[in-house]
Amino acid sequence: MSGREEIVGELMKLLEGFNVKKVPLAPDTDIPAQLELDSVQVMDFIMQVEDTFDINIPQHEVAEIRTLNDLADVVMKRKGA
Amino acid sequence: MKDLLEKYRPLVAHHDRAVQAGVDPINLVNERVLSPSRAVINGREVVLAGTNNYMGITFDPDCIAAGQEALASFGAGTTGSRIANGTYALHAELERALANALNREHCLIFSTGYQANLASLAGLAGKGDTIFLDADSHASIHDGATLSGAEIIWFRHNDPDNLARRLRRHQGEGGVLVVLEGLYSMFGDRAPLREFVEVKKEFGFQLLVDEAHSFGVLGEHGRGLAEEAGVEDEVDFVVGTFSKSIGAIGGFAASNHPMFEALRFAARPYMFTAAPSPASVATALCAVRKLQAEPERRTRLMDNARRLRDGLKELGLRIACEEETPIIAVMCDDEEQVVRRWNALLQAGVYVNLALPPGTPGNSYLLRCSATAAMDEKDIADIIAGFAAALRMVG
Numbered sequence: 001m002s003g004r005e006e007i008v009g010e011l012m013k014l015l016e017g018f019n020v021k022k023v024p025l026a027p028d029t030d031i032p033a034q035l036e037l038d039s040v041q042v043m044d045f046i047m048q049v050e051d052t053f054d055i056n057i058p059q060h061e062v063a064e065i066r067t068l069n070d071l072a073d074v075v076m077k078r079k080g081a
Numbered sequence: 082m083k084d085l086l087e088k089y090r091p092l093v094a095h096h097d098r099a100v101q102a103g104v105d106p107i108n109l110v111n112e113r114v115l116s117p118s119r120a121v122i123n124g125r126e127v128v129l130a131g132t133n134n135y136m137g138i139t140f141d142p143d144c145i146a147a148g149q150e151a152l153a154s155f156g157a158g159t160t161g162s163r164i165a166n167g168t169y170a171l172h173a174e175l176e177r178a179l180a181n182a183l184n185r186e187h188c189l190i191f192s193t194g195y196q197a198n199l200a201s202l203a204g205l206a207g208k209g210d211t212i213f214l215d216a217d218s219h220a221s222i223h224d225g226a227t228l229s230g231a232e233i234i235w236f237r238h239n240d241p242d243n244l245a246r247r248l249r250r251h252q253g254e255g256g257v258l259v260v261l262e263g264l265y266s267m268f269g270d271r272a273p274l275r276e277f278v279e280v281k282k283e284f285g286f287q288l289l290v291d292e293a294h295s296f297g298v299l300g301e302h303g304r305g306l307a308e309e310a311g312v313e314d315e316v317d318f319v320v321g322t323f324s325k326s327i328g329a330i331g332g333f334a335a336s337n338h339p340m341f342e343a344l345r346f347a348a349r350p351y352m353f354t355a356a357p358s359p360a361s362v363a364t365a366l367c368a369v370r371k372l373q374a375e376p377e378r379r380t381r382l383m384d385n386a387r388r389l390r391d392g393l394k395e396l397g398l399r400i401a402c403e404e405e406t407p408i409i410a411v412m413c414d415d416e417e418q419v420v421r422r423w424n425a426l427l428q429a430g431v432y433v434n435l436a437l438p439p440g441t442p443g444n445s446y447l448l449r450c451s452a453t454a455a456m457d458e459k460d461i462a463d464i465i466a467g468f469a470a471a472l473r474m475v476g
Contacts, residue, residue: 038439040438040439041444055250056250056251059233059234060233
């Protein structure tokens with residue numbers, strides 16, 4: 001699993017668990033703002049992403065992530081893809 | 082340009098909604114404090130069931146006398162930092178007494194417990210290092226890690242295997258600090274310290290345990306979770322506070338590391354703030370000695386916690402943690418219920434801590450109670466009766 005589309009698809013699946021309001025998800029969805037996630041929920045989501053892709057994402061990189069595309073960039077960089 | 086405070090509008094709206102249910106929980110005033118377990122709030126006497134005053138030592142006559150004497154002989158404040166004119170004989174004496182109580186070579190004291198974590202984390206780790214934090218870490222730990230400039234990696238709460246997975250993935254030349262808490266403040270659950278120590282033996286990081294809620298409370302001599310778990314030699318750094326079992330204000334960090342005292346000239350939250358005031362240092366010193374001499378306070382605390390927990394469970398309330406711990410967090414369904422219950426409790430003459438997301442584990446809604454050794458049977462009976470009355474009032 002290294003293609004961007006596959007990664008975005010996997011991230012969308014993980015994000016469904018946090019998408020209480022069933023906001024339609026797209027690669028440019030602003031995750032914390034549009035899903036109204038608080039800091040703890042963001043942390044929980046990121047920990048799931050880390051364990052799914054077997055990577056560590058340092059907190060300062062999390063702070064820069066707004067969209068699924070941003071997150072996919074980080075996942076690809078961290079996986080060395 | 083944007084108004085700087087504009088970003089808080091949603092928070093302010095949230096707060097306004099919470100206040101509509103009755104009393105403002107953020108601006109609650111203790112008009113008088115009658116004892117470690119009683120105060121006057123909104124003109125009436127209430128029993129205090131959320132103080133973290135575990136040993137009930139705040140009104141101890143010897144501590145008060147020690148504070149008064151220090152106030153008279155050393156003055157009201159230090160007007161200077163520890164590295165300038167702010168170190169008095171009392172500060173050095175308290176550091177020695179704590180090192181002795183903790184069985185550690187070195188001890189530094191700080192002006193608050195919050196600063197003890199800021200100074201320890203930012204003093205120990207820096208750019209190029211990595212700090213692994215438990216997902217339920219206290220704000221002071223998070224803030225200290227942020228201030229340090231080290232990379233921060235979160236691991237799942239109380240999950241040594243999850244930490245090990247993250248350590249296995251970790252690459253980097255710098256040092257690695259793992260931070261745990263003896264008792265987590267919201268639920269009162271312990272870190273599984275022996276299991277974390279096994280992970281430490283595999284990876285060789287340095288370990289800091291914040292014993293803020295467990296110093297004085299856990300272990301045969303009150304040294305905290307590390308003592309209770311029998312792994313003190315594996316804990317490199319111990320942090321604690323004076324604002325719970327010690328009943329004053331301030332914090333400490335202790336270690337056997339031969340270079341630990343370098344924090345005195347490397348940790349900015351130690352260096353660039355006024356040294357703690359003489360009266361507070363003197364009461365803390367007296368309390369440290371008292372807790373060493375009076376282990377029965379711990380027994381009384383745990384007995385009171387057990388009775389309080391059993392009584393609340395008999396009312397059908399859900400308690401977050403089943404361990405033997407002085408923290409008893411009642412789980413509620415949602416924000417509306419927890420705020421209604423908190424107000425009804427106050428009307429029934431009981432103060433507890435109202436704890437809301439995102440400051441709570443798993444976004445839980447908590448009526449957080451803590452026992453104290455100073456509670457008598459009537460206090461505990463009044464708290465349980467207050468909960469029963471509140472449940473009758475608002476469900």
